[in-house]
Amino acid sequence: MAKLKISGVSKAYGATVALSRGDLELEAGEVHVLIGSNGSGKSTLCKIVAGSVRPDKGEVLLDGKPVTMSGPRASKALGIGIFYQELSLAARRTVEENICLPDLPMKGPFIDRKALSERARRYIELFDGVTGEGFAPDLTVDVLRADQRQLVEIMKTLASEAQILIFDEPTSALDRAQVDRFFEILRRLKSEGRAIVFISHRMDEIFALGDRVTVLRDGATVGTSRIADTNAQEVVRMMVGEEPTLAEHADAAPQATGPVALKLSSLSGIGFSDVSFEVRQGEILGLGGLHGQGQSSVLRALFGAGSVATGDVTLDGGAYHPHDPRAAIRAGLAYVSGDRGRDGVIQGRPILENLTPIHFLRNRLALASPSVLKAKATPAVEALKTKFASFSHPIGSLSGGNQQKIVIARWLIDRPKVLLLDDPTKGIDLAAKSDLFALVRRLAAEGMAIVLYSSEDAELLANSDRILVFNGGRITRELTGAERTRFNLYEAAYEAA
Known part of the structure; x- marks a missing residue:
């Protein structure tokens, strides 16, 4: 039984159809890659799963049972965490605070700084050695470089301890060493039985990390393949459909x-x-x-x-x-x-x-x-x-x-x-x-x-x-x-x- 199954999900904004037929089956213990061109519906599909967008129609099953993602809190309560392509960090809060958002440990009306540091440290240490100069737990994120802010967003997503993790282009600002470390972490989470959806525009990442790949084109799912049974050229053909003539x-x-x-x-x-x-x-x-x-x-x-x-x-x-x-x-x-x-x-x-x-x-x-x-x-x-x-x-x-x-x-x-x-x-x-x-x-x-x-x-x-x-x-x-x-x-x- 699939950990998560999405069938016939659609979303339109007025006359603009963002998703016409989104289908996805996600198994526990796999990295499932989503790929498609700009505007193909990848981010919309993920936002529906994360509860930040409500579908117009379609069905979402979690462990075989129908669920309604009424909002991000409801999705989080069901064990779903998401890394958004548009970072959702609080610029004037520290690295530690951002990692622990939105569940800051409190002591009465105040933040429990000791508990905050202990909790955040677990996720900061995962990237020890690749965060680069000028990175510290007590710095506000607005002073960090783009790659460092992206790492904080990844740490924040991992800190949700969700069983289903969705990453929408998480490596776009990272260097090779940071990507390699991140992939090590994802492989370990997969071995623990987590289910991971991974969106990337880098073909080498897809074949280095993924177990299966689902292709979206023009707002619809057009096919799913095992990574071992396909190649980059075939994935591109699925994205394009019939190769157009000049x-x-x-x-x-x-x-x-x-x-x-x-x-x-x-x-x-x-x-x-x-x-x-x-x-x-x-x-x-x-x-x-x-x-x-x-x-x-x-x-x-x-x-x-x-x-x-x-x-x-x-x-x-x-x-x-x-x-x-x-x-x-x-x-x-x-x-x-x-x-x-x-x-x-x-x-x-x-x-x-x-x-x-x-x-x-x-x-x-x-x-x-x-x-x-x-x-x-x-x-x-x-x-x-x-x-x-x-x-x-x-x-x-x-x-x-x-x-x-x-x-x-x-x-x-x-x-x-x-x-x-x-x-x-x-x-x-x-x-x-x-x-x-x-x-x-x-x-x-x-x-x-x-x-x-x-x-x-x-x-x-x-x-x-x-x-x-x-x-x-x-x-x-x-x-x-x-x-x-x-x-x-x-x-x-x-x-x-």
């Missing part, structure tokens, strides 16, 4: 022959290493791979909003030093983020004010006539088929898709030399996506150089002339011409970095 994606574009607009030489910084490429005028260069592999970090660094440690950049043949967004704007770079709330929309202000800040900065304006600004902005908003009643209306009165069109249009009032698109269609509807990419292709045809990162593989394949696949912060493969298929993209994204 005709389903972008036409085979002729190699761009215009002047080099932007060139990177051995660029390294936080989140990426030794990145070299060039993009020519009239070319759409795609950045592919799984989310968080350095694509966004490179784009933000080029715009002066991220860190560059070493390497060189040339823009239109001249040296360019990406250290400040204002300088990037005046040099002719434009950056569009899919995170409108953080990087785009000026909330509470009129549409016209949201359209024109780049125009003011690039032209060093202090004042300008509203009528002149409207005249300059109108061609840009019309090119994107942006719908709004008046330039004076607040930006919040628009749909998400139209808000993103305003963010993009602001960069086109004064045409940039290079357009950096950082997952620009995240959270917008299909019609808005269609309008955006129609404009992108037109801008490229007019000679603009464009670098596009998208977490949606179909978008990348349909709109890029070349694709550079990122894995572990590095470019691991270039796909051109007929090589631009989902199979090749997945294979490069999931192979060992």
Whole structure:
């Protein structure tokens, strides 16, 4: 009898189907790997088991008995612990306190510090020798490095002493020694009879640790195999389904022959290493791979909003030093983020004010006539088929898709030399996506150089002339011409970095 059995579980958020048919059988004493592309439903399935998301339908059996995961506390009471991909640490609490959350040992109204230290020490000692410099039990986690914070989250999950442990991409920020130690711990827990669900985007980890693998595609479980009976290429085939032909994606574009607009030489910084490429005028260069592999970090660094440690950049043949967004704007770079709330929309202000800040900065304006600004902005908003009643209306009165069109249009009032698109269609509807990419292709045809990162593989394949696949912060493969298929993209994204 399976320790945990999930059958036909589904979850939708309005018109967006996150999971259409999730099936999973988990045995005691096994590491069961979940794998699938971005948006395939892996995290949603795990969150349903952990009680943080309620399914719309389907059945969950624990030791053969139907259970309802009414919330995280109920799931925890049933012996289920989860490591979330988005860390859930309390930044201003100590390492010890975070490990023991949410069951801090108390002595009256106060934390029992002695009991806290004794309990936390058991899990800290598991990683003795690999936590690195600057790690201490009494430090608050906000001063730790990313890998150290991830280790604390793992310790916290292990401290739940749950019989079913779910790890959603727990190794993404860890180095090789930390991963090896973590895998030793998981193998020991497996030998004790614990049941472990493990999500990873690293194919080498899957075959090093797993007993079985279940593949999700487009929100549904498509198959389960024993690790000993399959191989990496077969797993990729299951993730992709029928291998698509080039005709389903972008036409085979002729190699761009215009002047080099932007060139990177051995660029390294936080989140990426030794990145070299060039993009020519009239070319759409795609950045592919799984989310968080350095694509966004490179784009933000080029715009002066991220860190560059070493390497060189040339823009239109001249040296360019990406250290400040204002300088990037005046040099002719434009950056569009899919995170409108953080990087785009000026909330509470009129549409016209949201359209024109780049125009003011690039032209060093202090004042300008509203009528002149409207005249300059109108061609840009019309090119994107942006719908709004008046330039004076607040930006919040628009749909998400139209808000993103305003963010993009602001960069086109004064045409940039290079357009950096950082997952620009995240959270917008299909019609808005269609309008955006129609404009992108037109801008490229007019000679603009464009670098596009998208977490949606179909978008990348349909709109890029070349694709550079990122894995572990590095470019691991270039796909051109007929090589631009989902199979090749997945294979490069999931192979060992």
